[in-house]
Amino acid sequence: MHDVVIVGAGPVGLLLACELGLAGCSVLVLEREAESGSPWRAAPLGMRGLSATSVEAFYRRGMLHPLLKASGVAADTGPDTDADEPSPPRGVGHFAGLMLDPAGVDLAALPYRLPGPAADGMLTNLEAVESVLSERAAGLGVDIRRGVTVSGIAQDDEGVVAYAGEDAYPARWLVGCDGGRSAVRGLAGFEFTGTEPLFTGYVMLATLSDPDALSPGFHLTPTGMYLRLGTEGHIGMMDFDGGAFDRSRQPSREHLQAVLRRVSGTDVALDDVRLVSTFTDRAMQTTHYRRARVLLAGDAAHIHSPLGGQGLNTGIGDAVNLGWKLAATVHGHAPDGLLDTYARERRPIAAQVLDWSRAQVAVMQPGPHAHALQGVVGDLLGTRGGTTYAFERLSGSWIRHDLGSEQPLVGRSAPDFRLEDGTRLGDLAQDGRGVLLDFTADRRLRGSAAGRESLLRYAAGAARNDLGLGAVLVRPDGIVAWAGDPGFAREACERAVGRWFGLPGRGVPA
Structure with missing residues (x-):
């Protein structure tokens, strides 16, 4: 019997496995996908932004330099670690497509910011993150088994068993880190509540007939949003259709072209579409993070739109918060109620992230009311206080x-x-x-x-x-x-x- 079975070998599950393995727990990770590689995890489709607090998590475990290397980022491009005072952030990001100027951040309003190797966020990809975490987990004795689909869960006062077909995997604890469509969440009976979507989002690799038909960058339009990144045909768009098209059927080239023309206001033509996926702004959260010996972390516990890149970062926060508390519980030296503080601390954080996502969607909606709101919000974010507020939210320093x-x-x-x-x-x-x-x-x-x-x-x-x-x-x-x-x-x-x-x-x- 393992101390902990983790379902899901994404970044959250692997980081949690590393935390538990570092503390001397026996850990088994079960992953549905048979292979770790995927175009959706590599650049450019797998690109993700890590907040400063997420970068800190890797730094504090000695994994920052391996992550920089795997991400193709030079280790000497970060902040000046010998400085006496913190330097301005290299980037802030955006709120609802409204780009923010890092020079507008008021460092004096951030009294607990000190120079260090992890003072800023970074751009990486899921493949790089998972490769670093997989290697560290293996070095800590974590058993990772791929191609295993969990189809049942049973638990009692002594332990919990995950079932995959005729195979049984007993453990003292089980943690679902298996994403927004979590099997563990449903099998263990967690309640999932929130708000329904306002848009269908699309991410694709496609070839344009005229490469100059769409301008690079993030574009909020009167009918939606489109995003063009790099030169590899990486295109994103949001269509405010109430989420009607999300995973209801495979989008055809003709459908994608019609949506792109509508949201961009151009007559752009798609020659071919190599890969495409959909998403929505559905914002949901479990009412509890623990049911007896089963816990949830990451997207299994909370989902929202990808605006602002908060999902992965919130999941990383879950993993480092839960890891040491669950390890102390496994080893029998946890103070009374320590494990209960996981949900008490992390659930309010995720609830605020969901509201941050909802607020961006409200600003981005087509129509005169949202257009008026965009002007007001843009003016406020353009102030020193507004930029600093947004930086705190996007960097994680607000937590x-x-x-x-x-x-x-x-x-x-x-x-x-x-x-x-x-x-x-x-x-x-x-x-x-x-x-x-x-x-x-x-x-x-x-x-x-x-x-x-x-x-x-x-x-x-x-x-x-x-x-x-x-x-x-x-x-x-x-x-x-x-x-x-x-x-x-x-x-x-x-x-x-x-x-x-x-x-x-x-x-x-x-």
Whole structure:
């Protein structure tokens, strides 16, 4: 029996497998597709944007440089990691097709942004992400089996079994990471609620009779939207038909040409269509993320339109949040209720992402009302405050879990603190343990390890920029669990250590 069976070998399932494997759990990943390669996962159709918080997740596990290499990105093109102050972001992105100027971001309004290798997002593709994660998972002893379609689930107080035909795969826990049409979600009886679509979206590789008929870039028109990327015939479009055409039948070349002409307002002609897929802006979320011994993560728990590229990033956040909590539960040292904090922390984040997606669709709709809204929203986003707000949303820096503390850093992704000896927080986090950074001169947190060294690393020393803090407790998922000013009480830190890592009253590691 495995500790955990994960259904789905996409980025979310593989990252979760890596997190669990790093913590010493036995993990089996079951994937329906027999082969890992697909044109929909490679560039250009598989291109995805990783937010800064997602890049941090790879950086903190030592996988950023392999990901940059697999993505064809030079490692020296990132931010200046030796700078004393953070540099402006290289890009912001768009809201509903309204492009944002990175020079408009007010860095002074981002008090917890520090220079580091993962200070910005990046463009990659699913094939690159999955290749890096698959290699790391295999190195951690994770068993990945492809061509396995889960058709049944049974569970009791002792464990759960996934069935695929006549084969049975028992485990103590099962996690569905099998996408927006999740089999696990339906088999385990999760309720899925939300809003129905307003448009059908299309993504295709096609050849235009006249390559100059469509301008490159993102174009919001009075009748919809079209997007042309690169020179390989990568075209996207949105037709506000209420989602009527999504996967109802295979789109013909004639249908695609008619839609493209309507939304572009041109007489463009398609010579041929090599690949095409459809999607909608349906926005749904499960009412719970756990039913007994079955949990959900990524698109299995929440779906929405791909506008802004938030889906993959939200799923990555799910995986790193769930991984260490489930591992602690498997090993029997989780504090009471730790696993329940997964849904409590992540479900509100996904709900806000769904609303962010809905808001963009509302602005993009054809008609005079949406057109008027586009003007107002465009003016607001063009202000310094508006651009900064959008940057926070798109970079992931807006995310703050409610951990019951008024300290403004608690619940946020930890800045990449750099100690005077050059050690960074990202270096200390690579083994998957929590980190307690002590910036005080008297090392007041040094004490008995008391068996805690397997769960938490202790690092002492002055920081290049400590943001006015005396100590910071960082969870394995990179979230700040506690922060104290230079005059903090040791007892407050110990309570936080006990809350998140158990073993209360036994000191903190030496």
